[in-house]
Amino acid sequence: MPAIIINNFAGMSINVFNKYINPSRFPFFYGYLVMVVGTIGVWASLPGQTVGVSIFTEPVKEAVGLSRNQFSAAYMIGTIMSSLLISAAGRWFDRFGARKVAAMAAVVLAFALFMASLSDVLVSTIQRFISFYHWIVPFVFMAVIFFLFRFSGQGVLTMSSRNMVMKWFERFRGRVNAFSALSISLGFSIAPVLIDKLIQSFGWSGAWQFMGLALLVMFFIIILFFRDSPEAHGLLPDGQPPKGDCKAVEGRVMRSFEPGEAFRTRAFWMYALMLSFNSFFITGFTFHVVSIFETSGFPRSEAISIFIPIAAVSVSFSLFFNFISDWLQLKIILYVMIVGGFLAVGGLMGLTLGWGLYLVVAGLGIMGGLFSVLNAVAWPRLFGRKYIGTISGKAMSFIVFASALAPMVFSLSFTWLGSYVWVAWLSFCFMLFVAIASVKANNPRLT
Numbered sequence: 539m540p541a542i543i544i545n546n547f548a549g550m551s552i553n554v555f556n557k558y559i560n561p562s563r564f565p566f567f568y569g570y571l572v573m574v575v576g577t578i579g580v581w582a583s584l585p586g587q588t589v590g591v592s593i594f595t596e597p598v599k600e601a602v603g604l605s606r607n608q609f610s611a612a613y614m615i616g617t618i619m620s621s622l623l624i625s626a627a628g629r630w631f632d633r634f635g636a637r638k639v640a641a642m643a644a645v646v647l648a649f650a651l652f653m654a655s656l657s658d659v660l661v662s663t664i665q666r667f668i669s670f671y672h673w674i675v676p677f678v679f680m681a682v683i684f685f686l687f688r689f690s691g692q693g694v695l696t697m698s699s700r701n702m703v704m705k706w707f708e709r710f711r712g713r714v715n716a717f718s719a720l721s722i723s724l725g726f727s728i729a730p731v732l733i734d735k736l737i738q739s740f741g742w743s744g745a746w747q748f749m750g751l752a753l754l755v756m757f758f759i760i761i762l763f764f765r766d767s768p769e770a771h772g773l774l775p776d777g778q779p780p781k782g783d784c785k786a787v788e789g790r791v792m793r794s795f796e797p798g799e800a801f802r803t804r805a806f807w808m809y810a811l812m813l814s815f816n817s818f819f820i821t822g823f824t825f826h827v828v829s830i831f832e833t834s835g836f837p838r839s840e841a842i843s844i845f846i847p848i849a850a851v852s853v854s855f856s857l858f859f860n861f862i863s864d865w866l867q868l869k870i871i872l873y874v875m876i877v878g879g880f881l882a883v884g885g886l887m888g889l890t891l892g893w894g895l896y897l898v899v900a901g902l903g904i905m906g907g908l909f910s911v912l913n914a915v916a917w918p919r920l921f922g923r924k925y926i927g928t929i930s931g932k933a934m935s936f937i938v939f940a941s942a943l944a945p946m947v948f949s950l951s952f953t954w955l956g957s958y959v960w961v962a963w964l965s966f967c968f969m970l971f972v973a974i975a976s977v978k979a980n981n982p983r984l985t
Contacts (some may be wrong), residue, residue, distance in 0.1 A: 542602040562767055568765065568776030569706035569714075574682065575763040577718045579640055581698030581725045582756040585651055586691015588821040588941060589726050589845070591684075593733045595825065596716045597742045600657040603677035610825070610945040612677050616684025617942030621935045624693045628931015635766030636702035643694035644757040650686035651750035663923055688938060698933050700927050704918050705767045708775040709864065711915055716860030717911035720853055727849025730842055743907065775923075794922025800929050808979035809868075809916050810933040812875055813973055814940035816905045819882055819965055822944030824900065828957055830948075834889040844899065851903025852910075859911045868916055871908055872976055878904025879969045885964040913937075920981055 561568035584590040593614070599609040630639050653660070661696045668675055700718075707714045736745035768775055823830065831841035855878075857872055882901025886901050888894030917930045951961040 631927030648753035712863035794924035822948035854908030
């Protein structure tokens with residue numbers, strides 16, 4: 539049923555605009571326009587990303603009447619529900635293409651934002667008819683809202699936009715992703731400050747309504763400019779045939795792996811687990827960033843502003859490793875990201891002592907910067923472009939699931955054990971496992 543809705547709804551809109559924009563007739567390679575609009579598509583997923591939700595945590599939980607643990611649990615359940623469907627969304631991407639899938643995701647996210655902006659009103663209205671367990675109604679309502687946020691925003695819209703760009707490039711994939719990753723990092727780094735200003739000016743409800751209107755604009759951008767692959771328009775990836783003396787890793791033709799083959803390789807699991815840890819740790823840290831800093835002796839303003847230096851580190855690593863990723867072994871990038879994970883974990887352990895702040899900035903910056911490299915470049919590099927939706931969708935389901943657990947695990951570490959240090963020790967053990975198990979995570983297309 540969802541597949542039929544996607545095909546019919548988006549298909550009718552697309553047919554109207556196809557005759558006006560023909561990629562094969564553009565005066566320049568259309569892939570560069572795809573790069574720009576794909577980046578905008580990831581920006582548009584912000585309301586469904588943790589960094590877009592976290593700023594609303596304090597005012598919204600108070601408005602709907604939930605405790606910190608209840609609010610975190612609702613977020614966890616909604617995100618877990620999302621993770622169960624992300625793999626299906628990957629198959630939709632392979633079947634219907636980025637344009638239809640992303641367009642539908644934008645509409646769903648806009649609807650969820652408008653519903654979320656009325657959370658307090660809708661919850662109080664429903665509670666008039668359900669008098670038992672006063673917290674049940676806001677808990678279920680917010681879980682549904684978070685499911686829609688995470689599935690359509692963090693999941694489908696992000697995956698579709700990023701994979702579309704990767705399908706238009708092969709030899710230049712890393713350099714193109716450098717532009718996209720830089721733009722996304724800068725956009726997401728200033729997002730908490732901008733969202734906070736929106737909330738201060740218009741309230742949390744008005745801020746969500748503003749974002750909903752922006753997503754409706756994004757729907758038309760997707761319909762107008764998103765295109766699924768260069769081959770569908772008689773074009774070649776990168777806009778030119780490969781050169782015989784090309785030194786890039788994908789300078790020669792290599793086969794695409796079937797999804798079942800890919801899922802049986804150690805490389806798939808190690809890269810997916812490391813990307814998932816990044817999602818877990820950054821999500822948990824970001825979701826409770828105000829509480830983490832206040833309990834460590836820092837003011838709220840410093841908690842919000844920490845994203846600026848993190849972004850500076852993230853952008854630096856993202857740019858450098860994206861540019862060299864076309865020639866560099868992916869496992870080297872993977873291990874640099876693992877080092878970033880250890881730094882972030884150590885920083886959380888030592889945050890109350892002051893020195894941990896520098897490790898947190900360095901670790902989160904390194905992980906965030908390399909996440910943008912590996913999550914975009916790794917899957918087509920390791921397994922080819924043919925089934926990129928299904929394979930990356932499977933990995934994305936783990937990434938989203940990890941982000942679902944994070945707020946609750948961080949919250950329980952604080953409320954039950956009295957400190958966020960305990961979740962840091964749990965994270966350290968996981969990172970140690972990934973570091974050891976990744977030694978043999980070689981590229982299966984090169985073996």
